[in-house]
Amino acid sequence: MASPALVAAPPPEEVIVMTWGPYVTGIMLQQLFMGVFVVQLYDYFRMFQKDPLYIKGLVAALATATTLQAIMDYLTLYRCAVRFYGDFDKFDDTDWSLWWEIAMTAIIGTIAQSFFLTRCWSAVKSKIIVVVGGAAIITSLIAGIDSTVQFQNIRRLSLVPNIPVPITLWLSATAVIDVGIAVVLVVALIRMKTPFRKTEAIITKMIRVTMETSSLTAATAVVNLVLYLALPGEAYHLLPQLVMGKFYAISVMVTLASRKELRDIIEQAEYASYITSTMAGSNKTAPTGIKVTTTTTVGEPNADIELGNVDHKHHHLQPTHSEEDMGYDQKGQI
Template sequence: MPSIQLLFGPMLIGTFVNMILYGILIVQTYHYYQTFKKDAPWIKYLVLYLFIVETVNTACDMAMMYQPLIEKFGQPEATKVFPTLFAAEPAVIVAVSTPIQFFFAWRIRLLTKSNILALVICCFSIVSLAGGIWTTVLIAQFKLFSRKPELHTPALVWFLSACVADVMITVVLVLSLSSRRTGFAATDDAIGKIIRMTVQTGMITALFAIGDVVFFMTLPHTALNFLWDLALSKLYANCLLSTLNARAGLQELTGYHSQQRNVVSSGAIRRQQQDSSLEAGVGAPVSIAGNRSSRDVDSEASVKHILGSTMYELDTRKSFDHRSDMEYGIQITKVVETRQDPEPEIRETTQ
């Protein structure tokens, strides 16, 4: 039988990390509802669902640690039997991770137009869900710390499938976004920021799942794997909220580049108009194509596509003003300069 430190120490630290991440989740949830009030209703319901489940999860983790450390302190049974609410932990994690993985699979489907990739991710997510529920059932049946190695098979099904889904989501998003680089600052800066955020948020959940598997398999008679396990659900929820909330910064970034480009284009057009009017001569109409280049249009279209419903803009009720699309057409500016000949001077002659 391992020491108390190796049993309840990792579980207590994992609970502390869970509570810290819950505080971050509260801030992110508040920011989301204050900033994106026009998002699709089902997205708002998903965020609300995650917040409720995570609140219940935090309360269960605190109660889980209260039972052996306070309620049954000093009793031999506390070191032999799993805490009562510990059985709910795997089910809660997959109840959070599965809809989030479905959500990212949906985004990948819209971005890549590939049903196969989205279907494969969803399949791994469903397998992870089944493994988590299977683990919960066995924990409720076994109850004893000494039988923890018997949880290896369902835990491996749960963790490995979730890890594969997380890695696939990250890799597919990074490759798809990298292929959309155009060489323009507005597009590349936005894509670069999305890629960094995808790697930072997506890979961290995969790393925690891998750490959970490694510690679970190599140290079966300890609770060191709960250093990773108890924080997993909060990492998934914070990953989704940080992705949704990042849209505001990305829109400001692309808006800044667009404004700078418009200022430069306006100055160039005015100079072109002045030069052309001087070269055309007196009284000649001058036609100037004051349009933006097709590459500029493609750059902005790419940014709009990435920030659009395919990836980051989920406001499906937004009304679009089609008149603004006319700005991308060709504008003909006619500059006409006329000069009036001076009246001839009449000279009087004297004879």
């Protein structure tokens, strides 16, 4: 055991509160949201066993990355609070488990954003949006990894304000991507007008889920950036930083789980499809339609939902109470 003369004096209490405090609080919140994600995983594999392999692979990738990130953060906590207990300098003099936390968050964000970008493609079929969105996602990923590399070079957490460019680029790009994807999806859904009650309820539900998930991740990135730039030398930015990855994973799982509610809407009698009064009168024109497609058999609760435009030259909607009212088929996918 080291003699008392060799033990460094602890820093002032306010320094510990501004640095170690946010980290420990962030770890607590991260483990809480990790528990939420685990429950979502259990529900997903219980309810959506017939999902395509690429969706199951995406979920498995998210599960692997978030679990690895949680282990890394626990290692940092164990290193500072147990192995080097009382040596505050070891918290400032970080190791790989905290350096690569940033890159792991960027990887999880890339997986989630790629998933939502594919939904944009399903909704608008625009190559420009896919190319621009893909380039932005890659830029964000590279900036996140570069932030980790530069953090590794300086080692000390107190010197992180000295590398503002990659971190600012990463967080800014992340927020812009989340907001952009949400705007594209919401605008596409709003433009999909329909005279049918079922599909109107489905569109409303999808808009709400899109806005909720995207706003959560975008707001977290913005708060992270603001705290990083406004409070240099303090560690309050670790609070949103440590939960960002979990929020991305949770947002994907919420989107996938919402398909069950959409399936329930289709099957509920109170949402029976019908032609509204706009179809009455002598000038009956075909409405702008919605095509709802699934990846599984009709009636199964794990059927997936995709929206697209109906070509009324070849597909005429009839005022009946069947799934064909919504242009229903079984050939689509997310």
